[in-house]
Amino acid sequence: MATWKGVLITGLLAVTLAGCKVTTTGGHFDSGGDPFISGLFYDARDTGRHYPTDSWAQTTNTQACQDDPLYFETSSGRVRVYGSPAYSETSFRAAASELERRIDGVLSRFQLRWADFVEDRTAAVSYPRQVIGCLSPNVPQGEFVSASLAAVAFNPYYGQWPFETGQIVSHELTHFVQENLSRYDASDSLLPLWFAEGQATVVAGEPVAPAYQHYDYEPLWDVTPLDAGSAPYRFEHYGLAYRYLERANGALAMTVLLEMVQLLDWDGGFYGEISTGESRAFVEAFNSAGLVDHRNNHLSFQRFRADYHDLLNGSY
Incomplete structure (x- = not known):
């Protein structure tokens, strides 16, 4: 294709x-008992896979993980979420699971499969074969998720996730996909x-x-x-x-x-x-x-x- x-x-x-839309209720997200996507924790100081540092591909929200070596990677290898060890393992796993579960549905609306996206995505950004996430203290609770060309940032406190988690993540993943398809190395x-x-x-x-x-x-x-x-x-x-x-x-x-x-x-x-x-x-x-x-x-x-x-x- x-x-x-x-x-x-x-x-x-x-x-x-x-400007990005946010619509959340006062309630909190319920996973419905579904298990999180399987994966493992790693330290970038051991693997050499540090969080992206290209400022042109980041926003204030997604820049927050640039000094965080800890990351969780899903078993598929498609999703990697960085963050401080001060945050719970649940927050890492939950963010990675949402990205892993939503990316194929979002790509299907673009008439793309994962392999197509990897091929068509800008090669100027770090880790073109992964969706990079960031547990970012810069993301306010009311905003919850925020995407840049390089990464998708989450509010790091899983207990504060809203009911509309799936819809909001899909919205922000759409921005992540469209920016990767429409920019090569433009600064904005x-x-x-x-x-x-x-x-x-x-x-x-x-x-x-x-x-x-x-x-x-x-x-x-x-x-x-x-x-x-x-x-x-x-x-x-x-x-x-x-x-x-x-x-x-x-x-x-x-x-x-x-x-x-x-x-x-x-x-x-x-x-x-x-x-x-x-x-x-x-x-x-x-x-x-x-x-x-x-x-x-x-x-x-x-x-x-x-x-x-x-x-x-x-x-x-």
């Missing part, structure tokens, strides 16, 4: 060439906020605004977290904008779009932003991906942004 997608990306180019995300959060909302199965309510918000104006307002329902509208694209074009087309962004970041020449704030790499990839609207007419980024409400108005 990955090889076929690479050919598709090359063909398309030849023709035309992360190349995806507009509405796209990144909209895709994560849809993949995680969170609420999406009804199409007939599209006039209630302008999701495409939220290019960065600084552009976003405080309306709690804005994430539902990010999901609505993204879902429109996915329904018209299919999930695989959205994955190819991300991979084209990464290719442009790797190839260079598409730096900076356009006048409305979106990265040139994202806009060029969008316009090169052959996307269509709900009537199967060609859809450029400029048309999608300018005619968003007319398009949504005619889609139901």
Whole structure:
């Protein structure tokens, strides 16, 4: 599959060439009695497999484990969670189990298998064959989980995990996957906020605004977290904008779009932003991906942004 997608990306180019949502209840997570994924504890001072230190691929939350040598690795070898020995073994095992159990479901929404993701993921990040986790004291209880290009950070106190643990982890794993598919070594995300959060909302199965309510918000104006307002329902509208694209074009087309962004970041020449704030790499990839609207007419980024409400108005 990955090889076929690479050919598709090359063909398309030849023709035309992360604010994060948190919703938790006051209750706490119940694993339902399911056992944790099996694995073993290791010390990086013995194995040499230290936590990633590339600052460009980290956030404040995920940087917290850079000096922690202790890690738990699942038996599959796909997931490794670092943290301080001051945290309970349960917290290590629980975080690793959530990542191991959720990653395949998230990847399936991108029309990818694990082997495809490993092949398509940026090679510039440490440990491309693993999902790296971090028990981070920098993650506030209300936020619970936070993803960067290099790792997924968890609040380190398992007893404080909310009921919506699975949904929140899936949302953050979506950010982890999309950043690894869309960036090569750019210092910041190349995806507009509405796209990144909209895709994560849809993949995680969170609420999406009804199409007939599209006039209630302008999701495409939220290019960065600084552009976003405080309306709690804005994430539902990010999901609505993204879902429109996915329904018209299919999930695989959205994955190819991300991979084209990464290719442009790797190839260079598409730096900076356009006048409305979106990265040139994202806009060029969008316009090169052959996307269509709900009537199967060609859809450029400029048309999608300018005619968003007319398009949504005619889609139901």
